[in-house]
Amino acid sequence: MRLHDAPAQLLRATDAGALGDPDVQASGSSFAAVWGLATGLGEIIKYLCAVYLEPNALQGLSAGEQAKLNRDSLDYDAELAKQGHYIAASALQPPRTAKTVRHRGGKTLVTDGPYAESKEVLGGFILIEARDMEEAVRIAENIPVGKFASIEVRPEMKIG
Numbered sequence: 001m002r003l004h005d006a007p008a009q010l011l012r013a014t015d016a017g018a019l020g021d022p023d024v025q026a027s028g029s030s031f032a033a034v035w036g037l038a039t040g041l042g043e044i045i046k047y048l049c050a051v052y053l054e055p056n057a058l059q060g061l062s063a064g065e066q067a068k069l070n071r072d073s074l075d076y077d078a079e080l081a082k083q084g085h086y087i088a089a090s091a092l093q094p095p096r097t098a099k100t101v102r103h104r105g106g107k108t109l110v111t112d113g114p115y116a117e118s119k120e121v122l123g124g125f126i127l128i129e130a131r132d133m134e135e136a137v138r139i140a141e142n143i144p145v146g147k148f149a150s151i152e153v154r155p156e157m158k159i160g
Contacts, residue, residue: 045129045136045155045156046129047133047136047154048125048126048127048152048154049140049151049152049153050152050153050154051091051123051125051149053120053121053123053145053148053149054119055121058148073089073143076142076144077089077126080126080139086126087129088125088126088127089125090124091123091124092122092124095113096112098112098114099111100114123145123149124145126143133153136153140153
């Protein structure tokens with residue numbers, strides 16, 4: 001059984017108020033106990049490897065260097081697939097192509113660009129499966145674009 005296929009009774013054992021609320025700390029809750037039990041049994045967990053880079057980080061690459069980075073990235077995806085870790089991956093278009101949707105005061109507001117102003121922006125992702133955070137980090141360490149970026153590794157939180 002994989003963590004994301006956990007039976008409903010395990011999900012009901014979590015603190016209902018904490019589900020889907022990123023501001024709630026899970027430590028000490030029944031959610032933490034269920035999470036610890038599931039991961040301690042060798043369950044496979046999904047991890048998002050989010051690639052953050054400065055908007056112009058790859059502009060200095062020659063066409064040949066860009067092509068090599070793309071080939072290396074696709075080859076790494078294929079290697080992860082052979083090892084059973086790969087779920088999905090994609091590079092994202094520049095932040096100027098983004099739209100942010102907010103709901104405030106009963107109204108929907110759509111604005112151009114990413115939600116937050118920051119030095120680094122989300123440039124892509126790889127969704128993987130791993131036994132634990134240590135294995136997920138080892139996988140993230142070899143993501144080719146990581147030479148130009150920061151890779152945030154975060155486990156999936158199933159809420160239903």
